[in-house]
Each structure stands twice: as C-alpha cells, then as structure tokens.
Amino acid sequence: MNFLSLHRKIERHSGLLIFGILVVSSIGGLVQVLPIVLDDSHSAPAAGLAVYSPLELEGRDIYIRESCSTCHTQQVRPLLAEVKRYGPYSRAGEFAYDRPFLWGSKRTGPDLARVGGKYSDAWHQVHLLDPRAVVPASIMPAYPWFAERDADQGRTIAARMRTLRMLGHPYSDEDIAAAPAALEGKTELDAVTAYLQSLGRSMQGAPQP
Amino acid sequence: MNYEDRIVTAFTACAVFWAVLGMLAGVYVAAELVWPTIDIGLPGLSFGRLRTLHTTLVLFGFGVSGLIATGLYSVQRTSHVRLFAPGLAWFVLYAWQLTIVLGGASIMAGWNAGKEYAELEWPFDLAIAVAWVSFGIVFFGTIARRKMEAIYISNWFYGALIIVVAMLHIVNSLALPATLGKSYSLFAGAQDAVVEWWYGHNAVGFLLTGGFLGMLYYFLPKQAEQPIWSYRLSIVAFWAFVYTYIWAGPHHLHYHAIPEWVQSLGMVMSLILLAPSWATMVNGIMTVSAAAKKLRSDPALKFIVLSLAFYGLATFEGPMLAIKSVNVFSHFTEWTIGHVHSGALGWNALITFGTFYFLVPRLAGAPLYSARLANIHFWLALAGIMLYVLSMWGAGVSQGVLWLSLDELGEVRFSFNDVMAAMKPYYLLRFVGGFLFLAGAVLMAFNLARTFAGRRTVTVAPPPAHAARGLA
C-alpha cells in the first residue's frame, strides 16, 4: 500500500484522521519535551538556592499579577556582552522553585535575573512608585497602589505555600504557620522589593568570566 | 434540512467585535510605550495587564471566534450536511464569549497564571476545555455525518487545530489551584520553559497557522471558483506541517538554560518547517493564478491574496529568526514583535477580513454595502502593517546591535537606559501603524454591519445527495 492509497483510507474515515493527527503531533513532544520533564537534573535546585520566603513569594505573585514579565526578562544568556552587563549567565538550577518560570520573552526594560543586591530597598521603593523619579526617560508604568495595599490582602499566603509544598517546595509546617505573621504590617511595595532583592542571590560570589 | 448558518453569523459578529476591542487595547498599550502615564493610575489600564488583555482578546476572542465561524460554515458545506448538534454549537458560542468577557475582566483585575498566551487562570482553563471539546464534538460529528465520501482538506486543518490545541492547552495548563484566582504550575523553571514554548509555539502553529490554513483551503478556491492547484501537494504539506511544527518550540529558548541539543533540534526543525509552510502558500497562489482569467474585481480576494504574501514573509522570517546566529541579535528585541505582527496582521487578520467580506454578503443575502470602503480598508491595512513591521525591524536591529556593542576596551558600550530611550520614536511610528490598522478594521465593522442591517441569515439547503458520491 503506497502513501496515496493509505491516505485515501484516512480521508474517508474521520476516526483514522483524528488518530493520525494525534499520533503525528505527539511525536515531537514525546521526544523533545517529555525527557526534559522527566529528567530531574533540570529541576534540581542549585547549591545554595533558598526557597522563596513568604514575603518574597507574595512579591513574586504580585510580579506575576502585574505581568512584569511582559517587559522584563530573567535570563542572562551566555554571551560576552550580556554577562558583562548583567552578571553570570543563568543556570537551570536557579529556577527550581519558579512556578511558573518567568524568563520572559522581551526586554523593554532590563533583565532582572541578577538585580538582587544591585540597588537599595529605598531605590526600588521610589522606582516602583514612580519610575521616572529615578530614571527620567523610563517608560515603565508607575505602581502607586503597591504602597496603598497591604501584602496578602486576601489572606491566602498559607494556602499558597501549602500548594507549593505539594509541588515539592521545602516549606515546613512552622514556615507556613509563621507566614501570616511575617507579612503583618508589610505592604505590597515591601513584598515586591523583597522579591526583587532575592533574584540571582544564589549566584552571588560566583566568579566572573 | 438547511445548513445551520445563524451560528456562523453570530460567531462572525463576535469576531469582528473582539477584533476592534482587542486592537483598541493594542493601540492603547502601543501608546503607553510612548506616553507611560496614560494608564492614569488605574491598575486595570496598567501596561502589563492591558497587554495581556490585548493578546487574549485578539487570539482567543477574534482569532478563535473567526475560526469557529468559518469552520462551522465550511464543514457543513464540505460535508453537504447540516451541522451536528446545533444546540451544542450555540452552547459553545455563549460559553466561549462568556469566558472571554469574564476572563478579560479577570486579567484586568489581576488574575494571571504567568505564562504567555495562557494567562487565564484555572477556572477559565476548565471553561475553555469544556467549550473546546464541545466545539470538537460539533465539528467532528458533522464530519462523521457527511454525505461526501472524502473529508475535504480544509477539514483536516480545522481538525488538527482542534485536536492539537486541546492537547497543548491541557498539558500546559496543568497546575494546582491554591485559591479561586491563583494556581501554581505543575512544572517549574527550565522544565516549565520547555513545556510553555512547546505550547506557545504550537498555539501559533495550530491556531494561527493551521486553523487559518483551513480557512484558506476552503475560501480561496470558493472565491476563485477553482479547485486547489495540487491535491498531492496539500496531503504532503499537511502531514509534514503537523509533524514538524511541534518540534519548533525551543527556538524561543536559544542561549537559555536548557540543554543544547533541544535548542539545536528546535532550530533545525524550524528550518525544515519552511518547506510545508511554503508548499501551502504555493498551492494557494497557483490556485488563484489558475483562476485569474475568470476573476471579478473583488475586495475580498485582494485581502486573501495579499495575506498569502505576508504568510510567505512570516513563515520565512520565523525559521530565519530561529537560526542561532540571527537569534543572537533578535532575541528579546522589537524584531520579534515585528515578526509576530507581520503574521498576525498581515496573514491572520487580512485573510479573516477577506473571508468576512466574502462571507457576510452571502449570509445576509445582499451585496457588500460598500466596495469602496473595503478598498480604503485594504490600503489602510497595508500602510498600517508596513509602518508597524518596518518600525519594529528598525528598532529591533538597533536594540540587538547596541546591546551587544562593546567598546575598544571590551566593555559594554551603551547603557540599557540609553538604548531604551532611543526606541521611543519607533514606538511612536508603531503606534501610528497600529492606529491605521485599527481604523481600517473599524471601517470594516461598519461596512459589514450595514450589509447585514435589518436582515436575517439566509437559509440554504445542502445539495441533494448523490448516490455515486455518498456514503452507504
């Protein structure tokens, strides 16, 4: 049976067509995606990688809420100019606790993978509330509501940490129990600042190229 | 029984509505990149959320509604049978539009799953899955009931759209809910990246390419009153397309923290993909050319034929950008945005507009209200696309080279902020281009509304069954 006569059968039988499409379209994923997903070496945390603290986690979830990844990447490529500009290039192990990953696909603003420790908390706070106060030519939106809103207004931090624990993040019962208190008196501004300060810290002290 | 076409009219109207609203959101965010304070302090208008609203509305509001409208119209006519389970089709209409409305509102309110083109949170993912499976049942049910022996090629493409997008959506949306509006992805870090771009690239592949190729394969021969130029080419192109596209995802992750072999494989398969993509384009161009002698002057055809040119551009530019030595410059820059929009505006929007200019007069049983307005739309669209794409090419190549530029001492030459500031004029030009494109779409909405005004969808009966061609 040659290809054309096989196809005569497929195009006269909707079940065969559906099955054919399913099989043919699955192959790529099975060969390319599945091995990566099943291979733990791509999900093993880097040495020294800490899981996000409650405040940092809240900041990360706000970062996702505001879709900051639309303009900011978190992935330093192993290119000379990039490493000179941002620091050591990104390794897979740094992102073991990133659900979802926030590598981004566009740099309207600078890459943030190694922004932790580069600016003071005060700088971040001024910048987030009004970017043009510190970078006059900036086109970043202002986030004045960060200062007006309490961190974890919905009181969901414990539930979120429990869910992450189910997915393998090493939060203990004590960590989760202490989380609401840790966010007491904090604003969203504190949370986002804390998250930004955590970025790239596991690689601090790594040798420059 | 007559064809069920009122559902086609309804989905078409929704598609036009979302096109205008989604592009308006796009023009607004383009303006925000020039004048960042026009979000006037409102979280819902903030760039990050509004851009997400823009992509959601144009892809899932405009794109999907247009695909379902044209898919339901063409599956009936290629099967010579009335739609299977029309009640379920109406459910899909309402469920889908409700999902877009509520989903869009949720994004403005801050619900966000954090993955590109899959930002709607888990309740909406479930709703999408239910609506999508229902659409599949209606579509394949109609095919199963067909009076024509062979399944026409446009239905293979719409079918691939349905099956593959279902697979992609389900896997990429796998997450554990923590609250009603917040879930965490099953996958993390590098693994999540590979899964996301397997989904993201094939959302482009099967939704924006495959589904619209289905549209092309039905509406182009219909318009040209000419069968597809090469049947064999269409078979080979289809299966090569379904097979190859899936592998291309990792070209979004060149020089990222994923294994080298995955990147290289993604690059090679992206290059191979050029062949089936262009095979279809050639098929389309040759079909129209064969009919050239008998064509009437028709704005609809102008749109569809030009869309093929942009299809050729986008499916060439894609593999080219997937080459690592080009990607080094283009990644993370405006060039990617230019590429996306040459495809989205030049291919997807133009072919849909052309198809609607063909379809709506037939649904209405009346001629198009104004061919002149449609011609003005054509030039507004073309001018808008060229302004958009060329300003983004200029910006993107500038960014790429400036970010990588070193001085004589081997240090980075230009600060990020300086390069960012240099992009502003390009953003302004892009805003103008997008505005022109939107203006054209508004003209179309007016034109189509006037064409249909005061009428009801015309009812048409399938041709009588042919014993020789029919199924037993």
Added chain:
Amino acid sequence: MPARFSIFSLVKVLFRPKAAFETLATQEPPATRVFFGFALWIGLLPPLFAYIGTMNFGWRLGVEPVFLPQRTVFAISAAYFVALLLGFLTSAVIARWMAVTYDASQSLGRCFALMAVVGAPLAIGSVIHLYPHAFINVLVLVPTLIWSMYLLYRGLPVVLHTGPNRGMLMASALIAYLLVAAVSLLGVTVALWGSGLGPLIGT
C-alpha cells in the same frame, strides 16, 4: 517620456508615473538599456549616500554615533550595492517568470522598466542616508516604500497588459517575493555583523 528609457527619464518617472506607465505599455525597451542606462545609476545612489553619511556622521541609532573603520564602511556599502542590484534583477526576472502564469507581457525589458519605475522613489528617497540616523531613515523610507507598493499595484496591470484582476494577483505575488527578499537581507546582514563585518560586538 522620451523614446529611450534612460537616466534622463528620472524626473518623468518620479513626478508623472502614470504617464510613464502608459508610455512603457507601448514600448519594449531592451533590458540591457534599462539596466545599464537607468537602474544601475539610480541603484548606485543609496550605497553612495550611505557611505558618505556613515563616514561623516557614523551610524546614529539613537545613542552616541557608532563610527566604523573606512574599510568596513566601504565593504558594507559595496555589499549594499550588490544587494540592491540583485534585488532589482531578481524581481524583474521573477516578474518575467510569473508572466506566463498571469498571461502578462513577456518582455523582459518591460519587467525591468516596471521595477525601475517602482523602485525609483526609494532610490531618490535614499538621499536621507546622508544623515544615517536610523529612525529618520525609517520615517522617510517607509512612506516611500508604501508609495512604491502603490505604484506596483497601479503600474503592473498597465505596463504588463494584464488587466486589473490578474495584475492585482501578480503584484501581490511580487510583493511576497520582495518581502521575503527584504527580510533575508536583514537576516544575512545581522549574521554578517556577528561574524565581524560591522560594529564591534560581544556574542
């Protein structure tokens, strides 16, 4: 329009394209005359302007100007010239190749002349290369390009005797080719820059 198609027709071509198209519809200029008498000369303008502009002002991409060594600028300008000529020749030849399918005039000279008229505004507009500020060049040349595309749609049916419908189809097919050629040029350019023919970069 004089009987001979030459560089002296430039003014007519730019300011009265409709008359130029109608005249060309009745003529069959030899392809060599169109190329060596007209296209080659106007095709020389963009790389010439680019060379002069870059040597004097450097590439201005919105930040401090990037100055390149004279040898590099010359090489890039020469490559630009070759690319333009190749683009012109291939477009005209492809138009001739498509002529069979679209039942168009099969005169190669007419195809050359059509592409020359269509490309002339861009060649003249390239005077903006004298100040190689990237955005200003985009601002001037994109509307010029849109005008050229309009000329193609208007001129092709007249010059190549296709009638409006076939003319529209053939023009769209040519635009497909031109878009692909343009983006290929972009890709080849950045790939060459990455290999050292261009600004100093660190990949």
